[in-house]
Structure formats: structure tokens, C-alpha cells
Amino acid sequence: MSGSDHDHHGPTNFWSKYVFPLDHKIIAMQYLFTGIFMALIGGFMAYAFRMQLAFPGQEVPLFGVVTPQNYNSLITNHGSIMIFWVAMPVLVAALGNYLIPLMIGCDDMVFPRINRLSYQVFLLSIVVLFASYCVPGGGFGGAWTSYPPLAGNADYNLTPLGAPLWLLAIALEIVAFLLGGINFITTVMNSRAPGMKMYDIPMVVWMIVIASILFMASVGPLIAGAVMLLFDQLIGTKFFTTAGGDPMLWQHLFWFFGHPEVYIVLLPAMGVAIEIITTFSRKKLFGYKEILFTTFFTGILSFFVWAHHQFVAGIDPRMANIFTVTTLLISIPIGHMLFAMIATLYGGSIQLKTPMLWALAFIGEFLIGGVTGIHLGASATDIFFHDTYFVVAHFHYTFFPSAIIGTFAALYYWFPKMFGRMMDETLGKIHFWGTIIFFNCIFIPLFALGMSGQHRRIYDYRNFPDLNTPELQNLRIFATISLVCMMIFQIPFLYNFFVSMFKGEKAGKNPWNSNTLEWITDSPPPHGNFGHHMPEVYRGPYEYSHPDKKNQDYWPQNEPN
Amino acid sequence: MLEYFLPNASSYAGDIDHLFSIITWVVGFWFILTQVAFLWLIFRFQKRREDQTSIYMTGEGHEKHWIHVPHWLIIVCDVFLIFGAVQVWNMVKIDMPEADVKIRVISQQWAWTFVQPGPDGVLDTADDITTIDELHVEVNKTYQYELESKDVLHDFSVPVFRLKQDAVPGRIITGWFKPTKTGDFDIQCAEMCGIAHGIMAARLHIEEAAVHQAWMKTVAQTSLPFSPSNLVINQ
Numbered sequence: 001m002s003g004s005d006h007d008h009h010g011p012t013n014f015w016s017k018y019v020f021p022l023d024h025k026i027i028a029m030q031y032l033f034t035g036i037f038m039a040l041i042g043g044f045m046a047y048a049f050r051m052q053l054a055f056p057g058q059e060v061p062l063f064g065v066v067t068p069q070n071y072n073s074l075i076t077n078h079g080s081i082m083i084f085w086v087a088m089p090v091l092v093a094a095l096g097n098y099l100i101p102l103m104i105g106c107d108d109m110v111f112p113r114i115n116r117l118s119y120q121v122f123l124l125s126i127v128v129l130f131a132s133y134c135v136p137g138g139g140f141g142g143a144w145t146s147y148p149p150l151a152g153n154a155d156y157n158l159t160p161l162g163a164p165l166w167l168l169a170i171a172l173e174i175v176a177f178l179l180g181g182i183n184f185i186t187t188v189m190n191s192r193a194p195g196m197k198m199y200d201i202p203m204v205v206w207m208i209v210i211a212s213i214l215f216m217a218s219v220g221p222l223i224a225g226a227v228m229l230l231f232d233q234l235i236g237t238k239f240f241t242t243a244g245g246d247p248m249l250w251q252h253l254f255w256f257f258g259h260p261e262v263y264i265v266l267l268p269a270m271g272v273a274i275e276i277i278t279t280f281s282r283k284k285l286f287g288y289k290e291i292l293f294t295t296f297f298t299g300i301l302s303f304f305v306w307a308h309h310q311f312v313a314g315i316d317p318r319m320a321n322i323f324t325v326t327t328l329l330i331s332i333p334i335g336h337m338l339f340a341m342i343a344t345l346y347g348g349s350i351q352l353k354t355p356m357l358w359a360l361a362f363i364g365e366f367l368i369g370g371v372t373g374i375h376l377g378a379s380a381t382d383i384f385f386h387d388t389y390f391v392v393a394h395f396h397y398t399f400f401p402s403a404i405i406g407t408f409a410a411l412y413y414w415f416p417k418m419f420g421r422m423m424d425e426t427l428g429k430i431h432f433w434g435t436i437i438f439f440n441c442i443f444i445p446l447f448a449l450g451m452s453g454q455h456r457r458i459y460d461y462r463n464f465p466d467l468n469t470p471e472l473q474n475l476r477i478f479a480t481i482s483l484v485c486m487m488i489f490q491i492p493f494l495y496n497f498f499v500s501m502f503k504g505e506k507a508g509k510n511p512w513n514s515n516t517l518e519w520i521t522d523s524p525p526p527h528g529n530f531g532h533h534m535p536e537v538y539r540g541p542y543e544y545s546h547p548d549k550k551n552q553d554y555w556p557q558n559e560p561n
Numbered sequence: 562m563l564e565y566f567l568p569n570a571s572s573y574a575g576d577i578d579h580l581f582s583i584i585t586w587v588v589g590f591w592f593i594l595t596q597v598a599f600l601w602l603i604f605r606f607q608k609r610r611e612d613q614t615s616i617y618m619t620g621e622g623h624e625k626h627w628i629h630v631p632h633w634l635i636i637v638c639d640v641f642l643i644f645g646a647v648q649v650w651n652m653v654k655i656d657m658p659e660a661d662v663k664i665r666v667i668s669q670q671w672a673w674t675f676v677q678p679g680p681d682g683v684l685d686t687a688d689d690i691t692t693i694d695e696l697h698v699e700v701n702k703t704y705q706y707e708l709e710s711k712d713v714l715h716d717f718s719v720p721v722f723r724l725k726q727d728a729v730p731g732r733i734i735t736g737w738f739k740p741t742k743t744g745d746f747d748i749q750c751a752e753m754c755g756i757a758h759g760i761m762a763a764r765l766h767i768e769e770a771a772v773h774q775a776w777m778k779t780v781a782q783t784s785l786p787f788s789p790s791n792l793v794i795n796q
Contacts, residue, residue: 068756143753149730150713150755156670158756242731247714281606283616287628312716314729317654321647328639328646335591335635339628342595345602346624347616352607360603367595371588378642380649381581384563384723387716387751451566453720455751459759466567466720466747545616553616 010527022112028098035090042081049074054480056460071459072141079144087403091268096208102518105193105535107528118179125172132165140166148240152232164233181212195537202541204271211264218260225253255306269406276359278542279514281348285542287340294333320379327377354428358409369397390450393443420523421504427496434489441482445475571722572739660705668715668728671757694763699773708734716752740767
């Protein structure tokens with residue numbers, strides 16, 4: 001078991017406890033709060049460029065006039081921040097760090113110092129990213145995909161310092177997550193509580209582990225590509241130029257990582273939804289092994305779909321047919337997982353508490369993202385839809401449910417464990433409905449705009465007569481106003497979150513009557529997690545409403561028969 | 562379905578629209594079925610006080626069929642859609658029909674140059690017509706284009722044709738289209754190409770044969786031979 005030499009009192013000094021912690025829970029909180037902070041910045045960027053689209057050329061309150069350079073930089077960094085500095089730190093790093101040791105019943109990660117280093121490198125990557133906004137030429141604006149030759153040559157992108165700093169920030173972030181991923185996989189494989197067999201591991205832990213495996217297997221080519229691109233930018237090598245190299249090479253390296261990345265973000269959110277749905281329907285998970293195997297299958301298949309991002313990029317058109325096949329096939333395991341999650345509800349006893357609402361919304365909204373993916377995976381329709389707002393709407397219907405809805409589900413569900421107090425249900429429901437309704441109001445119009453031929457990353461559609469019609473402009477304004485409304489509805493959340501942390505009703509050890517091991521310890525858990533009574537495991541994590549268990553409809557994993 | 566949002570003006574646009582409709586019907590069926598089942602389950606199984614055994618045992622027996630049957634049906638739908646997608650894709654991007662006219666499309670930061678044959682009908686001769694940020698084509702003629710880029714990636718996107726193709730520096734990419742309707746439409750750059758990507762627009766003019774011939778005559782007298790110094794940035 002890890003760290004048996006660990007003392008269970010923990011550090012008392014502020015610096016060693018909160019600034020340079022080794023405790024996985026504190027590191028998780030560092031990732032969580034950093035992620036929330038970055039989400040506010042990424043959201044503000046979205047506000048600024050959406051305002052420019054709705055009211056082109058006018059001064060945006062709190063930002064000022066959006067120039068073309070600003071606009072490109074805003075969209076580039078909005079995308080980068082939301083994926084690399086919000087979705088990954090919150091869903092993978094914060095949840096992984098917080099939940100893995102607690103849910104598998106050990107006292108900490110197996111490599112606590114690597115864990116601390118991971119966050120420090122992550123923080124450094126943010127410093128580098130922010131530095132890239134403050135250099136002459138401004139922040140990088142070549143889109144989050146950073147395609148060369150535009151990204152590789154300052155004569156083309158006009159951001160001689162912004163582009164390399166942005167790339168360096170991405171590379172550092174990747175290093176941070178490699179360190180974290182090693183830790184997650186090793187901890188789960190080596191430090192499980194006695195008795196916890198492979199099929200007794202809670203699904204969210206499996207999902208984070210599989211996401212980490214996907215990340216570690218896919219990111220190698222990207223980090224090699226990033227170093228080569230950095231050399232192109234800084235010392236004039238020609239890896240991704242026509243003089244000796246090939247610009248298309250970057251696209252393959254990028255998307256070989258880029259598509260598994262979608263599942264790296266999706267899987268932890270699916271795991272969160274599974275924990276919550278089983279708890280709040282008092283029901284065993286429908287098909288644990290099937291979900292697990294389809295997840296592995298999805299992960300493997302996700303390595304064979306990358307070129308669907310490049311159908312019209314100049315690849316051999318015959319190759320597109322192969323990638324159409326693999327891409328459409330991925331609907332099978334994903335559909336299977338979603339069906340199994342929905343089937344869990346059947347015959348259950350459903351309580352629509354706030355975490356449950358978020359978990360259900362994850363399924364309902366993700367379905368929209370899933371089915372519209374078929375339009376884009378089919379090569380022939382992608383000729384039209386590539387780089388239109390149809391794509392923008394589609395991937396927001398996959399990323400928003402994962403990164404935002406999944407995160408809120410997790411926060412409302414594990415808040416009592418993290419801070420020992422309950423969040424307010426009424427405020428939670430106001431926040432839920434305000435977010436979900438306006439989320440749909442933002443992105444459904446974007447499907448219509450995409451079908452009308454509106455292409456992405458354009459700062460002012462008045463230059464395109466076919467797109468400069470009052471009908472389309474009204475859709476843009478509607479989406480922007482919905483965005484502002486959705487942001488206003490985050491205020492109840494922030495209020496609820498920070499006030500409940502100190503003033504909320506005290507939560508006991510197990511407020512949701514849940515089975516997994518994190519609920520048997522105190523809220524918040526002490527340093528070392530379980531005191532001197534490390535748990536043993538006797539059954540799977542989803543034994544709700546078991547007929548042999550009298551007087552209560554849950555049966556914690558650690559209770560002997 | 563797409564034609565209600567945007568007119569289609571090329572010989573293959575209708576096939577792409579048709580494929581879009583088929584996909585929408587197929588996935589729409591699954592989407593609605595799933596959402597209805599999902600919402601029904603949520604409302605049907607609200608907090609109940611039944612005995613635990615019945616809750617525990619549901620989903621243990623033949624209910625697995627409710628997952629396994631859709632699983633196989635989705636495979637069937639996938640195969641059907643793959644077949645349709647590949648067929649249309651091959652027609653647009655692989656099979657190259659006999660060209661009536663060959664043109665050259667040259668992209669650069671941030672303008673489009675179109676070179677088309679003059680009255681002699683042959684590209685790369687002295688009477689070639691070069692236009693900047695506007696492309697004049699004749700309706701019902703099959704055009705083959707050679708797409709080039711002088712600097713970074715661009716994308717030759719003509720929404721009414723349902724046509725999109727990246728321009729890659731160092732490569733000449735060929736493709737084709739056959740306009741079927743007259744009118745004036747947008748040409749976009751659909752690949753991020755730098756600071757003025759947002760204004761890299763051109764205009765497509767699809768003309769009847771007589772109008773197109775007349776345009777060729779007037780422009781032949783005023784057109785300058787192509788050289789980079791003639792390029793001006795749109796707007």
C-alpha cells in the first residue's frame with residue numbers, strides 16, 4: 001500500500017499544507033479552483049467574441065473594440081483554455097486526484113511528489129500562456145489547431161512571440177498531465193483496498209484510468225510535433241514547410257492526439273454520470289462489464305478516426321472512405337454506453353436531486369452532440385459542413401455536457417464530501433435550469449447558421465453578402481444574448497458554492513446514502529483519508545436495493561456480509 | 562432539407578443535400594426514440610416505495626434485449642449510411658468527369674486569384690483571363706480547377722456548390738464542379754489563414770452562356786496579364 005510511512009496528522013504549516021501539498025485532496029482542490037478560474041477567463045473570451053459577432057464593430061462592454069487580431073486571438077485561446085486548462089484539469093486532474101484514493105480505499109497517491117510536481121508544471125503552463133498575451137504582437141491567433149505554415153512562421157501569423165509561447169504553454173500542460181496520468185494508473189493498479197477486484201472498481205475511477213491511458217498513448221506524437229513546430233518558429237527548421245517538410249504532417253500528429261482527446265474529456269464525465277444515476281435511482285448499474293468493455297473498445301477505436309478532421313484538407317480522397325467507416329462505427333460503443341446508462345433508470349426509484357438533474361442533462365444533451373457527429377463523420381456531408389458553425393455547434397454539444405455539465409454534476413454530488421457541508425438545493429435548481437435552457441438557446445441557432453453556410457473563425461460576416469442577411473444576424477444576436485443570460489445564471493452557483501462552503505447545512509459522512517468508499521470516511525476526509533481503519537471491500541459499488549440487505553436500500557462496499 | 566437554408570447550385574449539391582436528409586431521418590429516429598424512452602423512464606420511475614427485490618431484479622433478465630437489439634440495428638444503420646456517404650464522396654472527390662473548361666484558383670494571404678482560359682478555350686495561353694476576388698463561370702459547363710496556395714493553408718469554399726477543398730502550399734489539388742443555376746454567390750476562405758482571414762471573401766457569378774461570352778469580351782480588353790503586383794486585397 002502506498003505511503004504506509006505517511007503520518008496521519010499531516011502538515012500543519014500553511015505553506016506545506018496548501019501551497020506545496022502532498023495530500024491528493026489538496027492538490028485536487030488546487031486543480032479544481034485553478035480550473036474554475038480559467039473557466040471564467042475562457043467564458044469571458046467567448047463573451048467578447050460573441051458580442052463582436054452579434055454587434056460587429058461596436059465597443060464590447062468590459063472589453064472594448066474587438067480588432068481582427070483580438071478576435072483571432074480570443075477564439076484561439078478560448079478553445080485552448082477550455083480544453084487544456086478547464087476540461088482536463090477539472091475532469092481528469094481534480095476528479096482523478098480527489099476521487100481515486102478515496103474510492104479505491106487508500107491513503108494517498110503512490111507518487112505524491114510527482115503529483116505535486118504535476119500541479120506546479122500546470123501552474124507554470126498558465127503563467128506562460130498569460131505571458132503570451134502580453135508580448136509585442138499579441139497572443140497567438142492561428143486557431144487552437146495551430147496549423148502550419150501559418151503557425152510556424154511569424155511572417156504569416158504576425159505573432160512572433162505569442163505563437164511560440166502559446167505552444168510552449170501547451171507542451172508544459174501536456175507534461176503536467178503525463179505526470180498525473182502515470183500516478184492515476186499506478187495508484188489504481190497497485191493501491192486498491194484489500195478485496196477490491198477489477199470489477200469492484202467504481203466506474204468513474206475506471207473512466208479516469210482509461211482516459212489517462214488514452215492520453216498517454218496519444219500525446220507522444222503531439223509533443224514531438226509541438227517541439228518540431230517550436231523549432232520551425234524559433235530556429236528556422238523546415239519540418240512543416242514546403243521547403244523540405246510537409247504542412248500536412250502536423251495535422252496528422254495533431255489529430256492523432258486530438259480525437260482521443262475528445263474521449264479523454266468525455267469518459268470522466270460519463271463516469272460521474274454513472275455514479276450519480278445509480279445513487280439517485282437506487283439501482284444497480286445496468287451492465288457494468290458491458291460498459292467497461294465498450295469503453296475500452298471506444299478508446300481503441302478512437303485511435304483510428306483522426307483523419308475525419310481532414311477529409312477536405314488535401315489527404316488522398318480514397319483514404320477518407322476508410323475513416324468514414326471507423327468514425328461511424330464509433331456510434332456503436334457510445335450508443336451502447338448511453339443505452340446502458342438510460343436503462344439503469346428502468347425500474348429504479350428516482351430522486352431528482354440537483355446532482356441527478358445534471359447527470360441526466362449530461363445524457364440528454366450529449367445525445368444531440370452524438371447524433372450530429374454522424375453528419376460530420378459521413379465524408380460527403382462533411383464536404384459542406386467542414387469548418388462551419390454546424391461543427392461548432394456539434395462539438396459544443398459534446399464538450400459542454402462533458403466539461404461543464406459533467407463538472408457541475410460532480411461538484412454538486414461530491415461537494416458535501418469535499419467541504420463537509422450541503423449546497424442549497426433551490427439555488428442549485430435555479431442554476432441548473434438557467435444553464436441548460438440557455439445553453440440550448442446558444443447552440444441550436446448555430447446549427448441553423450452552419451446549415452446556411454456560415455464558416456468559422458470569421459470576425460465580421462458583413463464581408464460575405466450571402467451571410468449578411470437580417471435572418472442570420474438575428475440568430476447570431478439570439479445566441480449571444482443567450483450566452484450572456486447563461487453567464488448570469490452562473491452567479492447563483494458561485495454564491496451557492498462559496499457560501500455553502502462555510503454556512504451550508506452540515507453534511508454527515510454519507511448524505512446521499514451511497515455505496516462507494518469515499519462515503520464511509522468523514523466529510524471532509526482527514527489527512528490519510530480513513531484514519532487508522534483502512535477499509536476492506538466485500539462487493540461491487542452499485543449494490544443498491546439489494547434484497548438481502550434489510551432496512552436500508554444501499555450496501556456500502558466495505559460492510560461485511 | 563439543406564436547400565431550405567441555402568440554395569444549391571451545382572450538379573452534386575442535390576446529392577449532398579439528399580444524403581444530409583437521409584442521415585437526419587435515420588439519426589433523428591434514434592434520437593427521438595432514445596429521448597422519449599429516457600424522459601418516460603425519468604417520469605415513470607419517480608421515487609417509489611416498492612419492495613427492494615423488485616427494484617433490484619429489474620434489468621437482470623430478458624431486459625438486456627433492449628440494449629442488444631438496438632446495438633445490432635445501429636450497426637445496420639451505420640452500414641447503410643457509410644454506403645451512402647462513400648457513394649456521394651466518390652462522385653464529388655474521386656471520380657473526375659471530362660472537363661469543358663479548366664481553371665486555376667490561387668489563394669494567398671488574403672485574396673483569391675482566378676485564372677481562366679480566354680476565347681481560345683485553353684489555359685496557360687496569352688489570352689488567359691485573370692480576375693481577383695471574383696469568379697465568372699458559365700452555367701451547365703463542367704469545370705475542373707487546379708487549386709494552389711502561395712503561402713499558408715486556405716480553403717476554397719463555395720457553399721452553394723457544397724464544395725470545400727483546402728489549398729496546401731506546394732501542392733496542386735484538382736477538383737471539379739458543374740454550376741446548375743445562375744446567380745451571384747459567396748466564395749469563402751474556410752481555413753484559418755491569419756489576421757485578415759475574416760475578410761478573405763470572393764464572389765461567384767454564374768452566368769448564361771451569352772452573358773458569359775459578353776463578359777469575356779469586355780474583360781479581355783481590360784484585363785491585365787497576371788502578375789503578383791496586380792493583386793489587391795479585397796475591400
